[in-house]
Amino acid sequence: MELFRRMFAAAVEAAQPEHCLPLHLPVPPAGRTIVVGAGKASAEMARVLEAHYPAPVEGLVVTRHGHGAPTSGIEIVEAGHPVPDASGERAARRILGLVGGLTADDLVICLLSGGGSALMPLPAPGLTLADKQAVTAALLRAGAPIGEINCIRRHLSAIKGGRLAQAARPARLLTLAISDVPGDDPLVIASGSTVPDPTSFADARAVIARYRLDVPEAVRRHLEAGTDPVAAPWGDYVLVARPADALAAAATVAETAGYRAVLLGDAVEGEAREVAGRHAALAMDYLARGDKVALISGGELTVTIAGDGIGGPSHEYVLALLVACGGDPRVSGIACDTDGIDGAADAAGAWFDGGTLARAASAGMAPADALRRNDAGRFFAVMGQQIVSGPTHTNVNDLRVILVDP
Structure with missing residues (x-):
């Protein structure tokens, strides 16, 4: 467990603004x-x-409630995430006002990181915040990946999809971003507020149809009309930290501890329990070969909610991995979100080791039943095997590690 904590700490430290922004x-x-x-x-x-x-x-x-920092000239507003709230809407409107009316001698620096899309909601004309909240909640319940969620958000917004950049003209614009998305696509980071949007209203409508979402009538009319302009490119865009940086830092810690680091990619997506099943099979293959390895991956997983439990994608991944590995004492695992919040949970993630299944049986906990009910959060809370870090002040997506030690 101590090695897991050091790997998570190294991943978070590698993406701290103090190190990467100046x-x-x-x-x-x-x-x-x-x-x-x-x-x-x-x-x-x-x-x-x-x-x-x-x-x-x-x-x-x-920023998200509880993620503030002390500043003097720059005002910090805290708002709701992952479902947007009125505080975020007011802040977004004020941001548009701040960048309006500038000159070519002025500079706008836009600081973006994961969560920015929900935190800066400004409904397009004819829509309300309640409309956007309903759509966001429906997409989250459906397990839609972040790229599809942000496609919808851009087409329901007056500030995303490059519209913030458009409002800042003719001032110079520099975006400094910390990536939390697979592929580090600026269009997906905070829904691309300062970059042009190549997706169409037809793409947004296709997402709604794919998940058979029941959306407010105003949203349906807006997406069918498709009249909002797409902003032109404007300004410079710099990625100051990426998920790959965090995984590399974690890998260094694992190798120092005697494991061979095997990077499975920083852009892994998919249903948490399905990805866990594939990773468990891979871990068992290495175990059969007698290899002492640390299987390290990043990206962003999703959960299609069918039960009444609590917990985010990282929790569900770890629980599914535990079940798939069958409690083999030579395999252990951890999954955490580097921002300290797994979905909407208060914990960053969870871990298991070779004794977890036996301890669960003694505590009257059934891992397979908890997985069926999407109740990984409660399972690991009872087991005392959550990682509770609080806000980390960065966000480069998930860190997942499987240690195989023959």
Whole structure:
């Protein structure tokens, strides 16, 4: 368990704004520097920017409740995530106001990180926040991947899909982003508020149809009309931290402990229990060959909710892995979200070792039944095998590790 904790800590540390942001700060402009942004790491990014930027700054960033940081010139607003709330809507409207009316002598620095899409909701004309909340909740229940969720969000928004960049003209725009998405696509990070959107309203309608979602009538009419313009590209975009950085840091810790690190990719997607099944089979193959390895992966998994339990994708992955490995004492595993929050849970994730199944039986816990009910969060809470880190002030997606020790 101590090795798991050190690997998770190394992954989080590698993506801390304090280490990755200062290298990318620009030379101050002749005019004003306005800082805006959104995401679970945005408040810490703002704090670090203020500490290292050699000129006065002003602005506003919005982050998740409990993820704030101390700043002076940049206002921090806390809002709801993953379902957007009124605080986020007010902040988004103010952000558009802050970047409007600037000149070519001014600079807008936009700080984006995972969670920014939900935290900066500004409904398109004719839609309400309640409409966007209903659609977001339905997509989450359906287990839609983040790319599809953000496609819908962009087409229901007055600020996403490049519209923030459009509003900042003619000021220079620099986006500094921490990626939490498979493939590090700027269009998907915080729903691409400062990059052009190549997807169409037909793409958004296809997502609704794929999951047979019952959406508000105003949303359906808006998507069918398809009249919102797509913003043109504007400004520079820099990724300051990526999931691959976190996985590499975790791999170094594993190798120092005597394991051969096997990277399974930083963009793994899919249903949590299905991915766990594939990874369990892989772990058993290495075990049969007598290899001492650490199987490390990142990306973002989903859960199609069919039961009444609690817990996020990382919890469900670990529980499914535990069941698939059958309690073999030579296999252990962990999965955590690097922002400290697994879905909407209060824990970053969970872990198991060779004694977990026996301890569960003694406690009257049935792992297979908990998995059936999507109740991994409660299972690992009772077992005392959750990772509770609190806000980490960064967000580079999930860290998953399987240790195989023959």
